[in-house]
Amino acid sequence: MNDISVIKVFFILFVVDYIESLVAPFLLQGFISLPLTFLAFSLIVYRSNSNTGSIFAFLIGIYVDIISDSPIGLNAILFCLMSHLINSYSNTFRLFSYFQICLFFSASSLFFIGFRNLFINIENFSYLELLISFIFNSILLIILSISRFNFLRNISKR
Amino acid sequence: MSRVAPTRGSKTLSFLFISLSALLLYLDTTYKSFESIKNIYKSFAISTSYILKKSTIDPISYIYELSIDKSYLLKENKELKLALDKSHLSNFIISKDSNFFANDKLIENFLTKNDISNIFYLSKIKSFDTQLYFCCSQHRVFIEIFNKPNMSLVGSAVINSSGILGQIIHDAGVQEVLLLTDKSHVLPVESENHFCNAKGNGDPGIIYCTYSTLLWPEEIKQGQSFFSSGMGGVYPRGLLIGHVGEIIKIDDSMIRFEIELISDPLQDNVLGVLEN
Numbered sequence: 001m002n003d004i005s006v007i008k009v010f011f012i013l014f015v016v017d018y019i020e021s022l023v024a025p026f027l028l029q030g031f032i033s034l035p036l037t038f039l040a041f042s043l044i045v046y047r048s049n050s051n052t053g054s055i056f057a058f059l060i061g062i063y064v065d066i067i068s069d070s071p072i073g074l075n076a077i078l079f080c081l082m083s084h085l086i087n088s089y090s091n092t093f094r095l096f097s098y099f100q101i102c103l104f105f106s107a108s109s110l111f112f113i114g115f116r117n118l119f120i121n122i123e124n125f126s127y128l129e130l131l132i133s134f135i136f137n138s139i140l141l142i143i144l145s146i147s148r149f150n151f152l153r154n155i156s157k158r
Numbered sequence: 159m160s161r162v163a164p165t166r167g168s169k170t171l172s173f174l175f176i177s178l179s180a181l182l183l184y185l186d187t188t189y190k191s192f193e194s195i196k197n198i199y200k201s202f203a204i205s206t207s208y209i210l211k212k213s214t215i216d217p218i219s220y221i222y223e224l225s226i227d228k229s230y231l232l233k234e235n236k237e238l239k240l241a242l243d244k245s246h247l248s249n250f251i252i253s254k255d256s257n258f259f260a261n262d263k264l265i266e267n268f269l270t271k272n273d274i275s276n277i278f279y280l281s282k283i284k285s286f287d288t289q290l291y292f293c294c295s296q297h298r299v300f301i302e303i304f305n306k307p308n309m310s311l312v313g314s315a316v317i318n319s320s321g322i323l324g325q326i327i328h329d330a331g332v333q334e335v336l337l338l339t340d341k342s343h344v345l346p347v348e349s350e351n352h353f354c355n356a357k358g359n360g361d362p363g364i365i366y367c368t369y370s371t372l373l374w375p376e377e378i379k380q381g382q383s384f385f386s387s388g389m390g391g392v393y394p395r396g397l398l399i400g401h402v403g404e405i406i407k408i409d410d411s412m413i414r415f416e417i418e419l420i421s422d423p424l425q426d427n428v429l430g431v432l433e434n
Contacts, residue, residue: 051161054168058175062182066199072192073183077176084172090161119187 006056009044010063016040017068031129032136033113037064039137041079042105045086046093057083071119078112102141110134264319265430274394278430280304281316284332288424295341295360299324299423301333303431315393315432321421322399323429325392333431337423338365338399346389347399347417349382356384356399356417363422364403368414378402384417391434 004012020036027034041060045052061076068075085108086093093101113133117125164172185191265278285300301316316323316335324343328334336343339358345365347356352374354367367384382402388395403416 049161051164051168054172054175058179061179066196069196069200071183072186072195073179073181077179077183080172080176080179084164084169084176087161087164087168091163119183 004044004048009060012044013037013040013060013064014067017064021068031126031132033129033133034137034140035109035112035116037068038075038078038082038112039105039109039141042082042086042108045083046090046105051087051090052083054080054083070116074116074119078115082108082112098145099142102138102145105141106134106138109137264426265317265428268317268319268321269430272394272397274397274432276394277433278317279306279311279433281333281429281431283427283429286423291337291339291423292362295358297324297337297340297343297358297360297362297423299335299337301326301335301429301431303333307433311431311433313392314434317430317432318421318423318426318428320425321419322386322393322397323421323423326431335429338419338421339363345393345399346387347384348387349384350376352376352378353387354384363419365400365417365419366414367417368408368412370411371413372411378405378413378415380405394432 017037020034023034023036041057041064045057057079058076061074061079062072064070064075064079065072093104096104110130110133114130117129182192265280269276269278281301281303283299284302287298291297299316303311310329311326311333312329314326316326322338322345324335324337324340326333327336337358338345338356339360339362341358341360343358343365345356345358347354347367352369354369356365356367358365380402384399384402386393386395386397386399398420400417400419400421403418405413405415408414
């Protein structure tokens with residue numbers, strides 16, 4: 001990580017995980033799952049100037065597993081996959097529009113939600129929740145990616 | 159700045175860590191192998207939040223609660239004082255009620271001792287301005303008669319366990335008693351062959367007699383007892399009124415002396431009203 005130090009990443013993910021734990025109960029009433037921690041990690045990897053190492057993704061994943069009380073390895077495996085995917089397509093993303101990138105991250109979050117629900121919420125696995133979450137996350141990311149809401153990019157560049 | 163595409167080595171490393179993560183996930187979901195690590199983190203998080211709360215929020219909330227407590231204590235203090243006043247009042251009433259029968263017996267004993275067979279009604283002092291009693295010449299007591307008969311009791315003598323106090327001058331719901339020491343009161347008294355109209359002068363516990371030595375040549379002595387003469391029909395005859403105190407010679411023929419009353423209106427709260 002060239003742009004954000006490891007300690008900062010740990011701190012950001014801790015705060016985002018806390019916010020996610022506060023927001024999740026309200027969103028779940030509308031069948032919406034918003035994986036803020038996963039999206040934050042994806043954004044950090046996406047905005048990085050260099051490739052993120054697998055060890056880093058693995059350790060961050062284990063860390064998020066511990067602080068979010070998820071099964072150990074769940075976030076680690078998904079973070080490793082995501083970092084590998086972003087690293088692989090980092091140059092290809094330059095050809096994509098923001099809309100396409102937003103759809104990519106929404107699809108990633110959809111995969112994350114589905115995969116997580118397979119392990120921790122298999123009894124209540126809901127395709128409706130996946131569909132609504134996908135639409136919601138797509139709209140949210142598109143709104144955030146619009147230039148006047150592009151403060152996230154400015155923050156990550158500092 | 160473009161990013162380098164993953165090399166074969168980094169791909170292998172990614173696969174390795176994905177496999178390792180999968181293994182950990184399997185171990186955790188199947189055998190709960192990492193529960194202790196999670197518990198350590200939870201206890202650490204709880205302890206940290208507790209310490210942070212203790213060192214930041216608690217002092218602020220303590221100051222706030224202290225201010226709330228102060229106002230609460232003031233309010234509670236007022237309530238307790240009110241309750242204490244009520245308690246004092248109820249205890250006063252209870253203590254007076256318990257004395258009621260004692261006063262009843264005392265008055266009865268007084269009447270028996272003085273061989274008086276008049277019917278009497280028990281009454282209770284409603285109002286007595288003691289400040290007026292000690293400073294001024296108007297000595298009045300307002301009483302309330304228990305089981306009052308359907309007749310006017312104006313002119314009836316009022317007694318307590320120590321003796322005659324005065325007579326009722328108004329009877330309208332609450333009875334007004336004119337005390338012996340009131341300036342407008344006159345009490346016919348006698349001692350052996352001596353008769354006198356003793357007048358109140360506004361002095362507590364003292365009434366005065368004035369007589370002419372030309373009409374009453376016998377000498378008056380200090381400590382001599384005077385009794386009610388029964389003249390006028392208000393007070394029964396033969397009740398001890400008091401003893402002679404100071405004797406003053408006004409001129410060659412006129413003598414004025416004090417009679418120190420044996421009755422004290424401040425002694426009892428329960429009085430007896432003798433039916434005429």
